[in-house]
Amino acid sequence: MFENDYERLKYYYEKKWAQKPQLRQYVGYGVITPEEYELITGETF
Known part of the structure; x- marks a missing residue:
């Protein structure tokens, strides 16, 4: 269902x-990377 951890955690x-x-x-x-955290939450890490 998920390609990677980023997609899974975003979901x-x-x-x-x-x-x-x-x-x-x-x-x-x-x-996940700090950049991926920012993409998921919309907040800076």
């Missing part, structure tokens, strides 16, 4: 299954 965020603090953790773990 989860849109469905409100993931929140910004969780996405920040994924950036810390290297799952």
